[in-house]
Amino acid sequence: MSFWVTVIRQVGRNLRQTWGSQLMTLLTVSLSVLIFAFFYLIYTNMLSLGDKLGDDLTLIVYLEEEPGPELQQQLIKKITTFDEVEDIRFVSSAMAYERFAGQLGQNEDVLDDMPKDFLPPSIEVIPFKNLRSLNQVKLFSAYLAKLPGTLKVQYGQEWVERFYYFTKLLSIVVLLSGTLLILTTIFMVAYTIRLTILGRQAELELLKLVGATNNYIRIPFLLEGLLQGILGSSIGIAALYTLFHWIRIRFSGPGLLNLFEFSFFPPVVTITIIGVSILLCTLGSYSTMHKFLRI
Amino acid sequence: MKNNTAEPPGTMIEMIKVSKLYPPDVVALKDVSISVAVGEMFFIIGMSGAGKTTLLKLISSMEPPTNGLIEISGNPIHQLKGYKLARLRQKIGVAYQDFKLLADRTTAENIAISMEVSYKKPSIIRRRVKDLLAQLNLTDKHNTITGELSRGEQQRVTLARAIANSPTMILVDEPTGNLDATTTEKVMQLLTKCNKSGATIVIATHDDSIYRHTPHRIMELRAGRTYSIVGGNGT
Numbered sequence: 274m275s276f277w278v279t280v281i282r283q284v285g286r287n288l289r290q291t292w293g294s295q296l297m298t299l300l301t302v303s304l305s306v307l308i309f310a311f312f313y314l315i316y317t318n319m320l321s322l323g324d325k326l327g328d329d330l331t332l333i334v335y336l337e338e339e340p341g342p343e344l345q346q347q348l349i350k351k352i353t354t355f356d357e358v359e360d361i362r363f364v365s366s367a368m369a370y371e372r373f374a375g376q377l378g379q380n381e382d383v384l385d386d387m388p389k390d391f392l393p394p395s396i397e398v399i400p401f402k403n404l405r406s407l408n409q410v411k412l413f414s415a416y417l418a419k420l421p422g423t424l425k426v427q428y429g430q431e432w433v434e435r436f437y438y439f440t441k442l443l444s445i446v447v448l449l450s451g452t453l454l455i456l457t458t459i460f461m462v463a464y465t466i467r468l469t470i471l472g473r474q475a476e477l478e479l480l481k482l483v484g485a486t487n488n489y490i491r492i493p494f495l496l497e498g499l500l501q502g503i504l505g506s507s508i509g510i511a512a513l514y515t516l517f518h519w520i521r522i523r524f525s526g527p528g529l530l531n532l533f534e535f536s537f538f539p540p541v542v543t544i545t546i547i548g549v550s551i552l553l554c555t556l557g558s559y560s561t562m563h564k565f566l567r568i
Numbered sequence: 569m570k571n572n573t574a575e576p577p578g579t580m581i582e583m584i585k586v587s588k589l590y591p592p593d594v595v596a597l598k599d600v601s602i603s604v605a606v607g608e609m610f611f612i613i614g615m616s617g618a619g620k621t622t623l624l625k626l627i628s629s630m631e632p633p634t635n636g637l638i639e640i641s642g643n644p645i646h647q648l649k650g651y652k653l654a655r656l657r658q659k660i661g662v663a664y665q666d667f668k669l670l671a672d673r674t675t676a677e678n679i680a681i682s683m684e685v686s687y688k689k690p691s692i693i694r695r696r697v698k699d700l701l702a703q704l705n706l707t708d709k710h711n712t713i714t715g716e717l718s719r720g721e722q723q724r725v726t727l728a729r730a731i732a733n734s735p736t737m738i739l740v741d742e743p744t745g746n747l748d749a750t751t752t753e754k755v756m757q758l759l760t761k762c763n764k765s766g767a768t769i770v771i772a773t774h775d776d777s778i779y780r781h782t783p784h785r786i787m788e789l790r791a792g793r794t795y796s797i798v799g800g801n802g803t
Binding site: 279480483484486 | 656
């Protein structure tokens with residue numbers, strides 16, 4: 274009989290003998306993976322939402338007077354000193370007037386009595402479309418407001434701040450649920466394996482005496498942890514996927530969820546979550562063996 | 569004190585000045601030296617508490633000696649670890665005085681354990697288990713949970729497990745303690761058969777019916793010390 278056949282038989286025997294606690298551990302691991310993956314999924318989607326919202330984000334710096342070519346260069350230099358940006362556009366009073374007239378369309382005639390330079394010149398600063406820039410917008414705005422000749426800086430301040438705090442909160446929740454995942458997988462698996470070891474103390478002692486190798490005794494316990502990791506994380510991810518699809522179908526009509534594209538993890542993230550869970554469960558199993566299975 | 573110091577060729581067990589002390593100050597064995605040849609049948613006798621079981625525990629590496637050297641087939645057994653120790657233990661069959669049976673497993677499963685650890689094929693294991701049960705009058709107990717067997721039956725299952733893997737050395741502690749005369753004879757016949765197949769047999773007993781007329785060497789222990797070694801060719 275080959276080594277692996279014997280080991281797999283041992284694993285089967287262990288699982289049969291302690292199926293109650295094994296099932297509880299499996300459920301706990303699945304639930305932990307589900308909770309962590311759920312919050313992580315929301316977090317990653319919020320990040321991509323942030324990118325999309327950033328597309329429309331422009332900081333408008335109103336100036337006291339039209340900047341000459343040299344001043345324009347100086348201002349560009351000052352702005353890029355603070356942070357790299359995607360684009361900087363200077364809008365003269367005349368250009369602003371034309372834009373405004375264009376926006377009024379048929380009501381353009383209300384501007385007939387207005388001077389062509391009644392709108393202040395401005396600089397349109399378009400930050401890079403990522404969350405870091407988004408989070409920095411407030412600081413960036415304060416910096417731009419201090420530039421000489423600036424009247425006012427305008428941007429969607431309120432939603433940017435709310436979004437920033439929401440993503441901050443989410444990252445904390447993701448961290449907490451990640452910690453929960455680590456603790457539950459390691460400790461629950463370790464506890465179950467410990468119960469199995471204590472319940473089979475007489476058999477393990479006998480196995481040593483009849484010449485079982487360390488691998489013969491230890492590998493079944495490691496495989497138990499591994500199996501808990503594979504099954505627990507797969508069930509957790511599958512449950513999240515089902516939940517995700519259910520939400521998509523249920524809320525497919527016009528509503529808040531349709532404001533942005535809500536997507537599931539890419540395969541590489543799914544595999545990473547499963548891989549890390551397997552690693553943690555095996556680690557839990559290994560640590561218990563190290564403590565309670567002295568060979 | 570009589571002592572046979574002639575070392576036979578091909579030594580299976582070599583013990584030199586072996587002592588075993590249990591805390592705080594119990595002397596279980598004191599300066600015991602013996603050599604047991606490959607293929608020899610060797611009896612250890614003595615009253616209860618003389619040190620017979622302790623001696624077997626030291627030989628089977630269940631416990632380390634406090635002092636002295638123990639070699640099995642030239643290997644200092646208490647210095648071996650991991651895979652080497654496991655391989656050596658696979659070649660030693662031990663029938664323990666307290667049986668060490670798994671009370672929730674069947675007779676067949678208990679016997680099979682010693683063969684499973686050396687990865688024998690299931691068909692070979694099944695055949696060997698049936699054969700041994702037949703030789704020990706336990707055929708009808710194949711699927712019985714060992715916890716439900718009588719002491720005498722449990723003793724025979726222990727012996728069957730010890731010899732199942734065809735070890736090169738068999739250590740037997742009080743093999744006939746719970747057996748009637750007929751079964752005792754059967755057990756001794758089985759051990760003699762193993763011995764004739766080349767296995768070294770060490771039997772610790774206080775049952776003089778099994779060693780009274782033996783041509784093999786007998787070592788008597790008294791209070792943990794070698795009192796005499798008699799019999800065999802060197803008598």
